[in-house]
Amino acid sequence: MEYSFRQAQSEDIPQIWEILERAIQRRKEEGSNQWQDGYPNVSVIRTDIEKGHGYVLTDGGIIAGYCAILINDEPAYANLQGQWLTAGDFVVYHRVALAEEYLGKGLAQKMLLYIEDFARQHNIYSVKADTNFDNGGMLNIFKKLGYAYCGEVFFRGAPRKAFEKVIAH
Template sequence: MDNSELTFRPARPGEQERILEIIGQAQAQMRAAGSDQWQDGYPARADIDADIARGAGHVLCRANGTIIAYGALFFDGEPSYATIRGAWTTAGDYVVLHRLAVADGEKCRGAATEFLRRTASLARRRGTPAFRVDTNFDNRPMLHLMEKEHFVYCGKIRCRNGERLAFEKRLLPPEKP
């Protein structure tokens, strides 16, 4: 994948249908793999609408504008991360990524990796020292991505419908503009 042709930006109103299509593809992939993650109607249209309204929803697009990945970035904390069975590697501010999904046809081509890298770059520019993610114990693609991108396993957190594995990556000092 030629990353120079990709755009990373906030999602816009009117893009929900494409985002939900991508999420539906991810749900089907998880279901086919036997995972319970995202099999209860989450994330739903209301979640994506709320992400976009808050400015948290982000997309990775091809040069022609086609959205190929979606995720929600939050810089104001995650309540379920306050209690962890284990320990975070950093204290203080962090970015958290939720709802990462990649379009069929783009999986295993670097889109998820690029989404993480662009998120980390944005966080560095904002002076945010850490990047946190949680996932289900059986989400093999995400677990592989965490290892590949050098996230550290920190422990387990409880979220809306169960326990999740929690990961963190320390970010280097802010990038120069």
Template sequence: MMKLALAQEQNIPRIMALIDQAKAFLKANGVDQWQDGYPDRPCIEKDIEDKIGYLCLLGGKIVGYLCIDFCGERAYDSINGRWISDQPYVVVHRLALDNSVKGRGLTSGVLELVEDMARKRDVHSFKMDTDQDNDIMKHVLQKNGFSYCGTICFDNSEKIAYEKLI
């Protein structure tokens, strides 16, 4: 059973290994996302400092990393399109799963755990974004009930924005 746990500073080497795996996976699949250095170690250190960096644990083993943020995303304030709602939301960034667990539906499981976390905080909107060429993530989001809302500018590039009411 998958669990989420706050990441700690001592987890950074494992997290960076997961991020590097994800960067290689994206590149091998022709996706330009994460090919410019982002996310880097200072970004992950800031997630941990802000207590928004989470480990994905499977049988006690670290198999993934993600940022779960309830404070909003400034880039989402300006959308070329329209959000479904204007209520408080949770956003996930920097989701990376170990190659050894890919293809087992764990991304959907992680998203469900984030939804549970949001409901416990009385937050009923879940927003995410991805690159235009990241067909894998677009498929996962659509499969999990997210709706396309438009595009946003994040990290100096256009991203595809999604929202799901939960």
């Protein structure tokens, strides 16, 4: 399969939202409280795209996955209960989700590798992310890709595990 990674456009919103709705439902079925409080929602996605932060992994004309990528823009990370590996510029990503039919094919890892490429293109060599304590899929991917556990951050009153990966130049 030939995948590509590009900035999301406003016309992608219906496909992106469908992917996120299913991901929200899957988290609920897994017994997680992650994404069960009305976040993320369509207006969050719209804002991601308007600000140029939304990215999609595509398989031809089909959107296989979505994430938001930001540079030095996660206020909660300043209050980490723990220790980051680096103190300089960083890329952070949120709202990683794959379409149902693309699950189990290693595409979340592929998307995170595209995010590392994005960081390098911006001369940034730190990638930071966080996830729920019970999100086994993401925790496993962080481990596989060499992320270091750095501590806890808090979003909307709930603790999350925070990770960082220092990438090669």
